[in-house]
Amino acid sequence: MKGNRCGAGGIEAQCLADAGHYLNYNPCTMPIALARRLFNFCLVVCAFAAAAGTAYAQKPKPTASPTPGISDQSQESVKIPIRRVRLPITVVDKKGQFVPGLTKEDFIILEDKVPQQIETFSDDLSQTFPLYIAVLMDTSASTAGKLKFEQESAMNFIHTVVKPRKDRVLFATFDDEVTLLQDFTDKLDLLDRAVYGVKKLGTHTSLYDAVWQFCDEKMRSAPGRRVLVLVTDGEDTYSRASIRDAIEIAQRTESTIFAISTKAGFLATVPGVEAGQISDKKDRQLQTLAEETGGIAF
Numbered sequence: 001m002k003g004n005r006c007g008a009g010g011i012e013a014q015c016l017a018d019a020g021h022y023l024n025y026n027p028c029t030m031p032i033a034l035a036r037r038l039f040n041f042c043l044v045v046c047a048f049a050a051a052a053g054t055a056y057a058q059k060p061k062p063t064a065s066p067t068p069g070i071s072d073q074s075q076e077s078v079k080i081p082i083r084r085v086r087l088p089i090t091v092v093d094k095k096g097q098f099v100p101g102l103t104k105e106d107f108i109i110l111e112d113k114v115p116q117q118i119e120t121f122s123d124d125l126s127q128t129f130p131l132y133i134a135v136l137m138d139t140s141a142s143t144a145g146k147l148k149f150e151q152e153s154a155m156n157f158i159h160t161v162v163k164p165r166k167d168r169v170l171f172a173t174f175d176d177e178v179t180l181l182q183d184f185t186d187k188l189d190l191l192d193r194a195v196y197g198v199k200k201l202g203t204h205t206s207l208y209d210a211v212w213q214f215c216d217e218k219m220r221s222a223p224g225r226r227v228l229v230l231v232t233d234g235e236d237t238y239s240r241a242s243i244r245d246a247i248e249i250a251q252r253t254e255s256t257i258f259a260i261s262t263k264a265g266f267l268a269t270v271p272g273v274e275a276g277q278i279s280d281k282k283d284r285q286l287q288t289l290a291e292e293t294g295g296i297a298f
């Protein structure tokens with residue numbers, strides 16, 4: 001499955017609210033608590049800031065005396081249309097709770113350190129547009145012993161967030177290969193069968209290829225709000241795509257990534273794993289994937 005890999009524009013958002021991002025590891029309550037927090041995301045701030053308009057460039061006036069017969073056209077303004085850019089934004093406080101009630105005055109949009117105009121702002125798009133959710137589950141050898149935790153996390157999220165007859169969910173796995181097990185549907189019984197039907201594990205991990213492939217082939221054309229949920233340990237050993245490729249195509253297709261770390265499944269047994277701490281490179285990669293696309297890593 002091929003496609004052109006295109007980068008996203010260099011727009012960055014600086015929130016004036018006091019915000020922070022934390023990984024949440026809790027082996028007993030994490031699936032339900034996480035699903036509720038992700039559900040709250042759909043109901044609170046979802047800012048689509050549009051840095052759009054018309055840029056005006058004026059050619060400099062010549063220092064020498066103008067030559068007779070030369071038109072004054074060189075001093076006319078040139079209008080350059082700028083493509084509208086939509087930015088999905090998630091804001092949380094220091095405790096990891098979502099911050100509702102924000103307005104466009106709470107945000108500054110910068111491009112190359114130059115403030116841009118916020119043309120439109122909305123925090124209730126999930127109420128008017130359906131959610132199109134791709135749940136991607138890691139079935140590589142590195143997740144051995146965590147399969148049940150992954151399946152419960154995926155289904156708790158689906159049952160909590162999805163609105164019947166409105167939202168659509170697909171389910172896929174990734175290891176040596178990326179496999180679609182259930183295409184977009186609102187039928188929970190089909191999703192349940194697909195999720196709990198996973199029995200075998202692969203060897204390698206194609207995390208970034210999975211993100212790239214589903215953004216390109218599924219999320220790009222989804223007629224609603226687009227969300228990817230990654231259930232993984234964050235390790236990639238087999239992808240041709242890089243983490244930057246995955247981030248750029250998610251940004252370009254306006255897909256928000258949420259990541260659920262499978263470390264939560266081993267919290268009580270793995271020494272050195274502590275809740276709410278980014279302890280290694282794999283955690284930081286999950287956080288980068290999520291934060292640069294407007295989501296959160298748990």
